[in-house]
Amino acid sequence: MTIQDIPARISISQPMIDAYARLSGDFNPLHVDPAIAAATPFGGTIAHGCIPMEPIFQAAQALIGKPVMPPGSTMSLRYLRPSQPGDTIHLEAQPEEVATDGARAFAFACVNQRGEKVIEGRCTIPVAP
Amino acid sequence: MTIQDIPARISISQPMIDAYARLSGDFNPLHVDPAIAAATPFGGTIAHGCIPMEPIFQAAQALIGKPVMPPGSTMSLRYLRPSQPGDTIHLEAQPEEVATDGARAFAFACVNQRGEKVIEGRCTIPVAP
Numbered sequence: 257m258t259i260q261d262i263p264a265r266i267s268i269s270q271p272m273i274d275a276y277a278r279l280s281g282d283f284n285p286l287h288v289d290p291a292i293a294a295a296t297p298f299g300g301t302i303a304h305g306c307i308p309m310e311p312i313f314q315a316a317q318a319l320i321g322k323p324v325m326p327p328g329s330t331m332s333l334r335y336l337r338p339s340q341p342g343d344t345i346h347l348e349a350q351p352e353e354v355a356t357d358g359a360r361a362f363a364f365a366c367v368n369q370r371g372e373k374v375i376e377g378r379c380t381i382p383v384a385p
Numbered sequence: 386m387t388i389q390d391i392p393a394r395i396s397i398s399q400p401m402i403d404a405y406a407r408l409s410g411d412f413n414p415l416h417v418d419p420a421i422a423a424a425t426p427f428g429g430t431i432a433h434g435c436i437p438m439e440p441i442f443q444a445a446q447a448l449i450g451k452p453v454m455p456p457g458s459t460m461s462l463r464y465l466r467p468s469q470p471g472d473t474i475h476l477e478a479q480p481e482e483v484a485t486d487g488a489r490a491f492a493f494a495c496v497n498q499r500g501e502k503v504i505e506g507r508c509t510i511p512v513a514p
Binding site: 266272275276278279280281282284286287298302304305306307309310313314317323324325326327328329330331332333334335336337338 | 395401404405407408409410411413415416427431433434435436438439442443446452453454455456457458459460461462463464465466467
């Protein structure tokens with residue numbers, strides 16, 4: 257399987273953000289109070305930073321067929337814009353050549369339904385022991 | 386406030402992992418089935434990859450006094466070992482000198498209650514517009 261063929265996406269909703277707030281303890285009004293968030297430059301609530309990362313994990317783990325990042329896996333991320341309820345984030349990935357030891361690497365962008373990149377970066381995954 | 390003074394931690398539980406499974410749709414048995422997971426080399430369930438990252442977001446956002454990573458923020462991560470229910474992950478951070486434009490950067494390790502690093506990396510945060 258090549259990384260481009262893996263369907264990796266997350267559809268963000270306010271209940272999802274509320275659930276992450278309970279999980280993390282981060283109840284900032286910008287995440288959980290639509291009325292307060294509407295009065296900010298964001299115009300509404302925004303997702304916690306790791307929610308739009310989820311497609312990266314989905315793709316990485318599908319690529320290697322394991323539900324865990326093997327020790328030594330690396331990820332570099334650049335946050336480009338926040339994500340909000342109603343956004344659907346999918347992964348666009350470009351595989352790099354498989355290393356001689358079998359390690360995998362891919363560049364990626366997490367892209368919303370308007371075609372805007374919200375996160376871009378690169379992931380490397382060593383061969384699991 | 387300096388990054389070292391920010392209390393940033395997360396205590397991982399099976400209900401938290403179950404909540405993240407519902408949020409992400411990732412119900413791999415290694416995350417949500419303690420009996421199946423107990424029979425693997427991990428000896429029990431493991432947390433989804435972004436759960437032990439949470440202290441990084443907590444500290445970064447406390448440092449800048451905003452609940453969102455400003456556009457252009459970067460994070461590099463190296464996964465060193467999985468995290469499991471019962472683990473408490475805290476952040477150990479080393480600030481770098483503030484850039485002339487006010488941008489912040491810090492190196493970090495997410496460390497469990499046994500003093501083992503589970504993630505290490507570096508975060509850079511530009512001045513928000």
